Amino acid sequence: MDIFIQQLINGITVGAVYAMVALGYTMVFGIIQLINVAHGDVVMFGAMVAFSIIHALSGAGLPPLFVVTIATACAIPVCMLLGFAMERVAYRPLRNAPRLASLITAIGVSIILQHFALIIWSRNPLAFPQIIAVESFHIGEATITNVQLGMIGISTLIMTGLALLVYRTRLGAAMRATAQNAPIAGLMGIDANHVIAMTFVIGAGLAAIAGVMVANYYGIAHYTMGANLGLKAFCAAVLGGIGNLPGAMLGGVLLGVVEALGAGYIGDLTNNVFGSNYQDVFAFIVLILVLVFRPSGLLGERVGDRA
């Protein structure tokens, strides 16, 4: 039971990050039906930029929380710029092209981003400075750290903010209108290009924060970290129902929990034939199961086959 609670806590923590990244996928997909494979690499850039800033400030004797905040504050605009540029240069020219064309472009963008990061930050895994002192709190036999609490708290706050933005502001209304029917939204005076660019920018901002959190949590940053994380976040978005904001949040947390519990119990269940090194497989199995049995996801409304 203690293992269960412990893995639940770990799962929710990682799931919160998945949810933040999944939101980026789901918003972009909702509005232009593109699976932006390069979104994971934006997360990686966020982590990398934060790494450089923390590294540079580590000798200055500033309070750790302040340093991390500064680093995140620098990572967000860099990622936003990246998201904006990506949309402008690679995706906008292909807006009316067949869907596979833009997906292939997205893969290209992903490869380019990864290797630029490699050039800037080297091909070796970077030890992300653990400047925030970890404190543990006990819940029965399980423990939860201040970092985990912080991650869960911050992502809850940000996701609430995003929900307010999308459902309560003019920009949010414009985004929803464009997602529903872009030409009609255009007739109502909404500048689709602007709205789509803003979607990319907001998604990239979330990605930056997620990147800092995940790198700080695992203590490591690497130029390929975005690929795997992005893939899992995409699985989370599909699990919740792609294009659906609450779905992405739910899917992210659920996927994190499934993964953590799976990794915690697979050894016992299979008599140690399979170990926790198969952890990465769960996300894909979830993805395939969802797509086969409930393609619209948990919260998504049934959309007809638009292919």
Added chain:
Amino acid sequence: MMNFRDHPKAHWCGIGLIAVALIILPFVLASAGTAWVRVMNLAILYIMLSLGLNIVVGFAGLLDLGYIAFYAVGAYTYALLASPHFGLHLPFWVILPIGGLVAALFGILLGAPTLKLRGDYLAIVTLGFGEIVRIFLNNLSTPINITNGPQGISRIDPFSFGSFSFAKPESILGLAFSGPIKYYYLLLVVVIAVIFINLRLQNSRIGRAWEAIREDEVAARAMGIDTTRIKLLAFAMGASFGGVAGGMFSAIQGFISPESFVLVESVMVLSMVILGGMGNIWGVVLGAVLLSFIPSFLRYTVGPLQMWLFGHMVIEPEVIRMLVFGFVLVLVMVLRPGGIWPSAVRRRELAPSEDGARG
């Protein structure tokens, strides 16, 4: 392009010239160093892989991002059946078809649950599938040691007929045939067979069915095409080419590990198909040759150039190669979606693209 079919003599002369060029090519390359023959052999393997992927992506329009998994399946099948790892040493002409079949089986395994999905979902699932296969290759060393984990399998048998081994250098009629040169001829025969099969497939009932599905699945179904079966067939056939290529890769390298079958390799093969021109066999061959020579080309140009300019390596050629692949995908899609040598169908489609009427 001039139509050679109207000039049978010119047609056959052209084919003869190309044949002679292909036959003397390894000796020309060998004079520059055996390494170049190896690069050429690898290029031929990539041609086979690209043609296999072209069936899935180019003909049937199903984007497969985990294609390298089938290559891995073929390679591991060969390695397990012809190495000291299990003490099995079956002859290669037995294993290669088995490798092709096993890969086809994996193709069906992947295709069956996912083919109802829309194109872009399918792409992501295949991506996940490729990763799953790699994770299993990495971890199936316990409890029973099947794949030997990250260490991979070494001392894989080379191809041999009786006492004639493809790995040993030999002198025939006064000409020095090194191992790679012998493999070159074998690969050449196989790749010509593969190209021939592809050309026949494209104009067959199946090929036309694939094209119909690519253009409009609903209409294809209305025309009486069993879309699920035909799509599965595309997956299986594409996979089997990958499997056979994997077996040959295994034998030529003599060593394989999960490291050779990472996602980046899938992207590389995809870039070859895209650059050459999805759906056009000759375009794909061209794309594969161009991109497989890039690593060696960069090693001999960009490397020394940087040493000369800066005195040390600023950007490794390996990284530039990946950037090239990335830019190929983006630029081809944005500027010339049909590839450098578009297929006839696509050229027709793309012709009125000025008014945005793209298929």
